[in-house]
Amino acid sequence: MSQTLDLSSAPAILFLFGLSGSGKSYVGNLIGELTGCYVYHADDDITDEMILALQEKRPFTNEMRDRYFPIITEKILHLRQHHNFLVVTQAVYKQRHREYLCKNIPNMEMIFIDASDAVISQRLTTRNGGITGASALALRRDFEQPDSNIKVILNEGDKSMLVTQLNNYFSSAQPEKD
Template sequence: MDKTSKYVLFVMGVSGSGKSTIGKLLATALDYPFFDGDNFHPDYNIKKMASGKPLNDKDRYEWLLTLNELAKNHVAKGAVIACSALKESYRDLLQKNIDTKVHYIYLKGSFEEVLERLQERKGHYMPQELLQSQFEALSPPKNAIVVDIKEQPQKIVDTILIALEK
């Protein structure tokens, strides 16, 4: 990554893969602002997920457009945005009109690894019962920095930073 250029980095993966943890550390390392995409969901999406119902494409559409606007507003100074970005069509919306300034970091893990993390997590509206629906919707990105969630968070960030420099 050119030191003078700024990018919007979407840290993506299923719920529980570590998007917020890695995103915050990465943003600190790059001196970029961090935004957790979960904080931009409309109330009805949160209520739907909290009730154990998975979101569909229609539910996600406005949310993805909101995150695209957020990304466009931060292209000049850079940003790290944590967002599941499960499908290619979602990623197309996220990078609309800024695609050359976007990088995806895919936090890859198995169902079992992520389920174990979700079972330990407290205070999040996303119930672990919805994890299967996220894996079913997931279409791994073709052009992304892929990191294994088994590593320690700082090692994951170091791997991402090295990949961004290439």
């Protein structure tokens, strides 16, 4: 891939969210690989009660989520003190938690990573480790679609398609609009 990723007009923190299997971690890791930025996969810090819910193929409760998001907010703010540019990945299934993150973390933008149901299903069945298809299905029922003003990255192509979409949003060399 010879295309350059230009995030020169991006905020200090990009927060990638979406359904399990949409490719949040993949896109985050790609950004990290191409820019050298720090990538924080917030799933690494899910609580013990959330781990148990996943093992039992139960969705997270609102109370579980309410206890979790302050934890990762503090972690993100701490990481931001040590990194100029940060990418965070986490599903954030509820709109009120997206709003909480935006309210409590300055200079951050949420980006919805999307893929078709067929692509997501295929990814979940071929995954080694991580969330199971059954757990993802249980959680999917809880997902609230993002507001229409949220940037969307469609993750169904190759790396160059992802870079093109990111550059369209964040390159300082934006094409002039008619």
